[in-house]
Amino acid sequence: MGLAKLAKVSIIAPKTEVEEVVKELFKFGDFHPIEHETVDRSLEEMLEKVKKVELALDTIVSEFGIRSEVGIIDSIIKGVKVERHRIEAEDLRGLVDALESEAGPIVSELNGLSTKIDALTKEVQKNEALLAALRLLKDLRIAPSDLSSLRRIYAVFAVVPIRDLQEIKRSLPEAAALHVMLTKTLSAVLFVASSKDAERVERVLKGFGVKPFTVPEWLPRAIPEAYAAVESKLAELNAELADAKQKLNLVLEASKGKILSLREGASVLKESLERLKTTGRLKRFALIEGYVPYEKSGELLKMFDGRYPVFVSEAKATHAGEGGTAYADNPPTLLRNRGIVKAFENVTGIQGLPGNDEIDPTPFVALFFSVFYGIMFADFGQGLVLMIFGLLMSMRTKGRLRDWGVLLAVLGLSSSIVGFLLGECFGFRLSGWGIASPELVHLVEEHAGVKELNLASVQKLLQFTIMLGIVHLTLGYSLSAYRLIKNREYLEAFTSKVPTISMYIFGVLFALAFFGAGGVAQMLTSQSPAPFIGLPSSLVGAVGMAGGIASIFVLILGRPVANLLTRRGGGFVGAAGMGLLEVLENIIHFLSNTISYARLTILLLVHVALLMLLNNVWYALGLMSLPILVIGNLGIMALEGLIVFIQSLRLHLYEFFTKFFEGSGKPFRGLRSETTYVDIKIK
Secondary structure (H helix, E strand, C coil), X not given: CCECCEEEEEEEEEHHHHHHHHHHHHHHCCCEEECCCCECHHHHHHHHHHHHHHHHHHHHHHHCCCCCCCCHHHHHHHXXXXXXXXXXXXXXXXXXXXXXXXXXXXXXXXXXXXXXXXXXXXXXXXXXXXXXXXXXXXXXXXXXXXXXXXXXXXXXXXXXXXXXXXXXXXXCCCCEEEEEECCCCEEEEEEEEEHHXXXXXXXXXXXXXXXXXXXXXXXXXXXXXXXXXHHHHHHHHHHHHHXXXXXXXXXXXXXXXXXXXXXXXXXXXXXXXXHHCECCCCCCEEEEEEEEEHHHHHHHHHHCCCCCCEEEEECCCCEECHHHCEECCCCCECECCCHHHHHCHHHHHHHCECCCCCCCCHHHHHHHHHHHHHHHCCCHHHHHHHHHHHHHHHHHCCCHHHHHHHHHHHHHHHHHHHHHHHCEECCEEHHHXXXXXXXXXXXXXXXXXXXXXXXXXXXXXXXXXXXXXHHHHHHHHHHHHHHHHHCCCHHHHHHHHHHHHHHHHHHHHHHHHHHHHCCCCCCCCCCCECCCCCCEHHHHHHHHHHHHHHHHHHHHHHHHHHHHHHCCCCCHHHHHHHHHHHHHHHHHHHHHXXXXXXXXHHHHHHHHHHHHHHHHHHHHHHHHHHHXXXXXXXXXXXXXXXXXXXXXXXXXHHHHHHHHCCCCECECCCCCCCXXXXXXXXX
16 A cells, blocks of 8 residues: 555667667556657657547547547446457557558548538528528519519519628618518518619628529529429438438447547557657667656566666655755656555545655545544435445446445445444434444434434534544644654654644643643642543643643754754744744644534534434325435435535545645556557557
8 A cells, every 4th residue: 555666767779779669668558758858750750640640539529429438327327338449569650550540431431421411511501592582482473583674663682691681771771671581591682772772772782792683594594493493402402411411320320439449549649659759868879767666677677688778776756855865856656555445546636646755645544534424424324325326336337437436335334334333324213223223322312202412412422523533633743743754854853743743642631631620720630530531630631731831842942952953054043933933833723623523523413403304204294205205315415425525525635634745746657548448559
């Protein structure tokens, strides 16, 4: 578990043999390249080819609405069945050529059909407008040529875009315009004006690009015959268009899977070539550098044994330790979590990946996130439903969705366990379902037929969740100190982080003594037991007070004294002032962060109260209330499940991670990432 150890690898090869090196690295897979400035021309050429293929396939997917991902609900109900396409070649250039040769015919055929459909669609629209105009002339028994024989009036019949019609009317107040809509975008208009205004009408119509309607030359002059000819041609065009669309749908259905496979293959090759195309500044030799998992460095050495010089060293993070120690590398982060813990990398990833000099918090997140969620969503029945949903999701989906399914199943299991311990099942007592439960805390009590929350139990639960928060925060502070010690920053660790931990722990003891004694006045004399510890409050209070004061002195004076002893720079007063500010800041953070964990109890009470309110329907209607109960429980699960997830996430992001975790790492990306639709292999 945690961060994988990486090795930095440097390979030197003649530039004429770069493609051979890249081929072997692509076969190896787990190689994270370091990018340089100089670009290898042959690799750049291959990259441009792959980019063109990817762009063409992306256009096809976008234009024809091919779904590349299946929805969560569809995946769970129907499952995901993917037929993986295999692309195989002797080398990387062969893979690029295979990609081009397979994608080319599909892209050409689909583009050809699409172009044909567009042309036919335009022709159909043009003939539909012509047919509508001829129909109008046929019904009115008017021939456009007859209008020119009128002497005292000027009349012209034209087809006008609807968007220009009102503007034309405003420009010709002296002319009457009778219009009939032909299509959604065109209208047939008869303009009638005095013969003396003929020139002005013609000029305005030309300005809008409107020409008098004439029967096309390929049609008979008689309107009825022209109408019949256009009607016949339109039927042929519609039949041809329907045939082209049917053929397009058949081609899409037959090659949809292959299109997605080739697009994914192009994406993988493009990413690999973009990262491998830089080969260092040497003129005749290529320098290819990168990172590999340390346990696989021997395999890489063996692969290039005797052919090219290969240098392997342990990867170290960029870090300036005490005494001027510094490392110049900035290696990526490779997580090695397994099983259930791996699913919680999704939660860690919200903050970011741990840097190579950080601690991977995922194992701790897996434990505490599950516990927090289980407490706030404690219900045996609803937890089982959530667990079953998560298991179905993990079994019937792939990739990231599968990890989220595992995470939901774990959270559902945690909720069921806590719900069992509390004796809750869909808001009813487990004993009512015939299931024996410990019922560690009785949150709901009934008096004279009225249900209400048990304040004593609520207080116990609140105390427990606060103590759980104290453990969580103490772990965060401890990991902060451990990180500094691991990175050899001993001064910061022992003058800041370790005293902060002790100040917090002694502060907790002081608070327990305060509550056990019932106030400050009796805290150093009271023999009553302190909560959770059982020791006399006077003893616990004395230890807490003495330890807290000692920790404060170390925080204020530790750094300036250490600076004097080690002859470091910086003034004594300035360093002491910074220590005092740190003490004041710690006090504020201790109080606010610890109180935040009360939300665990509060959200559990909200959950219980909502179910109590919903279950009143059962007592009023009996079996008739089952539909309401089912819908209500689903609604509460959706609403509360999301709220509880957010609150559990908040406790980690703001209370836990802020103590030690920055999330500044960059992911380790091998040359062959996990794919869904394609298998790429070099022989």
